[in-house]
Amino acid sequence: MSFRVTFLGTGGAVPTTERAPSALVVNREGDRLLFDCGEGTQRQMMRFGTGFSVSHVFLTHLHGDHVLGLPGLVQTWDFNDRTEPLSIHCPPNTRTHVKSLLRAGGHDPDFPIRINEVSPGNVAFRAEEYEVRVFRTNHRTRAQGYALIEDDRPGKFNREKAEEELGIPPGPAYGRLHEGEAVELDDGRVIHPEQVVGVPRPGRRFVYTGDTRPVDETVEIAENADLLVHDATFASEYADRARETAHSTAREAARIADRAGAKRLALVHISSRYAGDPSPIEREAQSIFGDAFVPDDGTRIEIPYPDA
Template sequence: MANFEIKIIGCGSALPTTRHLPTSQIIDLREKIYMIDCGEGTQLQMRRMHIKFSKISHIFISHIHGDHCYGLPGLISTLGMLGRTGELMIHGPKEVEDYLRPVLQTTCNRLPYQVCFNWVDTTKHQLVMEDRSVSVYSIPLKHRIATSGYLFVEKPSEPHLISEMIDFYKIPIKELQYIKQGADYVTPEGEVIPNERLTRPADPPKRYAYCSDTAYQPEIVPIIKEVDLLYHEATFVEADLPRANQTYHSTARQAAKIAQKAGAKQLVIGHYSARYEDTALLQQEADSVFPGTILAEEGMMISLR
């Protein structure tokens, strides 16, 4: 099982089609589940992908446009029917709570768990949430309404024990946790075994940036510098740049330019306009600037390990 995996639930835009679902993603990090956005159809796609609803610990909403949040009331209701008791934390612009509170009071007023809200300042890059596995930061985006992207930064893991050396020195199990934390080992005879002889360095922490919806905004480049994976909206092709500018969205070429400027290791594009029956056109355009661009599809799983 991958330690850090992105699961694409939906990668379409506002107008419904039979080709793509509205936006939603799942971050599976060390078997903890985090959701980004929750468009209509999210629950059904999660069932198809065998994702356990009960494992969702936090939901991050980028903005209040319907294709990013209309699936929330249904999901919240389902979690109640499944017997959830632990609180659910929803992060996003203040408008998310303004929208959800009346809906929940009308349709889900007897939930067996508490829904909590953490307001995200969409004008600042700052820490939004932190637990033992990840730190999540806001990314100020440029859209028609208050919108935030999210940067997931994995917490450093412990170094790897070298099993052959552990066996050679017959190190007791109770000592292993201290060695993982950097301690040397002292044998019964008093010999000091340096930690670097017993361990290999931990894997470098991985970083994932989610940027949807947004106009072309090079100002975010320093925030997402050298991320392992960048998801960037690519609603339009370059021929429709005037429409992209009008709606504060990006073209595939602009998404690729952001990835190129940031030195991202991988780029995945999504949030396709319904006008394009062949999304390969978007991939080709991005690929000409950032070779190896990934075209998001429902059900896709991308491992950062």
């Protein structure tokens, strides 16, 4: 089952020719979820071929470099005769500001838009096989991060044991057992799932912080994450500036990933100081966490299952 992350904007507050402001798309088996929507996001979506059929937008906070692309994107959807509803998830007490932002362009879309205020510790969106949870971050305004966490999958089905040891004939019974249902055989025996199905297997976990200082809540929710996308605006030479502006350095992001036991760390919100050469950010993080990298705009990451 596919799980792809496309980085649309990896730059900081000031866009450059190399890096657009914050935005990324997650495509999980056809479900397209947009996280933040900086200036020019719709053009980046066209440029990098993510498709426009986004059903949910998750805003970490309402600073302009994370939301100014939203009015134009909504207007384009309306011009394209969109009828499907859109859900915009945002921090508490920001609904009015989001509504004002959407109206700023003087356009009232014909498709329904639901603005969902959601607090850290809650679930913003629940789908059939995954959910998007909200966690606390630390920035200069109301801010939060999001984690897409898949449900556990059934354990592996032991076909050899089922067929040879228990004498279960191949057929629908195998599927029922794998889905957790006991079955009765023709000879009257009842076979329970735990006799032929292994322990549940973990799903995948994607964590996106938005702008933040390093916080313990990220460590907790990013435990064993397949991909952690973390603010790394500065290298440590600007550590004081990072504290003043409530951002993280590459070293701080790497320490968070290391503490969480994440598998990979993507460093984003790169200051325009490093637009032409982000290697200082990458080297600093890799000195602590080897699987850290700075994605370019347009970078695509496929997230496999942990046991693949």
